Amino acid sequence: MKGSEVEMAVRTIKVIMNGVTGRMGYRQHLVRSILPIRDEGGVVVGDDRIQVVPVLVGRNADKLAKLAEQHGVGEWTTDLAAALADPEATVYFDAQVTSERTGAILAALDKGLHIFTEKPIAESVADGQKLVTAAEKAGVITGVVHDKLYLPGLVKLKRLIDLGFFGRILSVRGEFGYWVFEGDVVPAQRPSWNYRAEDGGGMVLDMFCHWNYVLENLFGRVDAVWAKAVTHIPERWDEQGRSYPATADDAAYGIFELEGGVIAQINSSWAVRVDRGELVEFQVDGTHGSAVAGLFDCRIQPRAQTPKPVWNPDLPTDQDFRSQWDSVPDLEDYPNGFRAQWEQFLRDVDAGRPHGYDLAAGVRGLQLVEAGLRSSDEGRRVELKELA
Incomplete structure (x- = not known):
């Protein structure tokens, strides 16, 4: 350490990213948000940093393998249940087709993961309210993309x-x-x-x-x-x-x-x-x-x-x-609007405080x-x- 340089403490958040082979999940959330955050050393919080470790999830193994190799991502899987069972993973992100979203988020909430998701959060108000209720029961932090x-x-x-x-x-x-x-x-x-x-x-x-x-x-x-x-x-x-x-x-x-x-x-x-x-x-x-x-x-x-x-x-x-x-x-x-909200959400998860744009906002x-x-x-x- 030289002069006034201070070594920053780094805390890691492992993010399961489901749906990254799709247009929005890949371009805006993986390439323009999570990867730049990772490559630049994480999100600065005071004298510390929050680093992200993405886990790619989807249905096409070939596409996932190519994306992981192209972008230097160490983990990918077509088995969502296995990814959710990883004790090191703390955040679940969903950018799937809307019809698949409710079940996947409920499964993530059952494992106690924090949720960040594209919208619409579900196909109906009733299903959206199920997510809100499950999140309240799990006591987790939730965020809905408001890019x-x-x-x-x-x-x-x-x-x-x-x-x-x-x-x-x-x-x-x-x-x-x-x-x-x-x-x-x-x-x-x-x-x-x-x-x-x-x-x-x-x-x-x-x-x-x-x-x-x-x-x-x-x-x-x-x-x-x-x-x-x-x-x-x-x-x-x-x-x-x-x-x-x-x-x-x-x-x-x-x-x-x-x-x-x-x-x-x-x-x-x-x-x-x-x-x-x-x-x-x-x-x-x-x-x-x-x-x-x-x-x-x-x-x-x-x-x-x-x-x-x-x-x-x-x-x-x-x-x-x-x-x-x-x-x-x-x-x-x-900055890119998606990245800006990702950084805000990660800071909220790190601090244990509610995110301003939560699942209840998605229900509205x-x-x-x-x-x-x-x-x-x-x-x-x-x-x-x-x-x-």
Whole structure:
């Protein structure tokens, strides 16, 4: 040891990672979160570090072996029960298809493991509540991925809210989606199970869980919803080039009533061509100003700089409206959102304290899913207290 250098104590957390051969589990959670944390020596906590040791779990032994060799991971298995029985493992992570999630998490909770999981956490509110009850009985720490809250654009938007930039917030308008190819001529860029309801697919089930945590953490909890779920593309082709009927909704159009009177409208579609700056954007309008936030950028127009357009359908407009907005500066470094939440969760596990976005938050997302689907099926406004 030289000079003021202090040797850091290292504590290790062994993480069982189930579903890492899938797109999200591999790219965001393994490659962009856990492996960088491991390779950089762990998560810094005061004068100490929390190092992670991943164990890869999945159904395809060949894929797992290749991933383990490629990334220098020492342990992998197709036997989830054996992995859960490892006394050194303390965290279970799930990025499987939704239909497989509930049983696997219950098995992990039965072994007393802490839980970090993708969403939706289950296929129904009832199953989600089973997970919450089991976690409370086990006395473990749970976390549900809330990645969008860690995105630079939404971090900047939250800062504007906290600074009172908007005055009284009136409304939120969200646009999300892109064209997912059918798979016949151009291969689809999303897994085929996403478009089969029997496999846990569907836009409402997938994205309303996201919109719930974005809305409740930035603007207020959802009280009621009007929604319409649609399957615009009825036939698609899977990874083997075989046609199949799309039984899940690929678009959803929702109006959400929030506590405090804010109205949010969010269109979500995998059958839309993009004419916006980013794949998702939220416009927030308030009495004192407005903002448009995407994944990375956030632009504002305060009240004092708001133009005064006049409606005249007989003449082309002479205003460049998009040039009348100013960008919010980057005031900090923004890490990958998934990694940022992983680090926060690992610190919470290490400290033995609850994680801010737990399984109960995941259940609230499922409540919005069920309310949205009921609204679409019954053609009416649905209050979330109907599902309580």
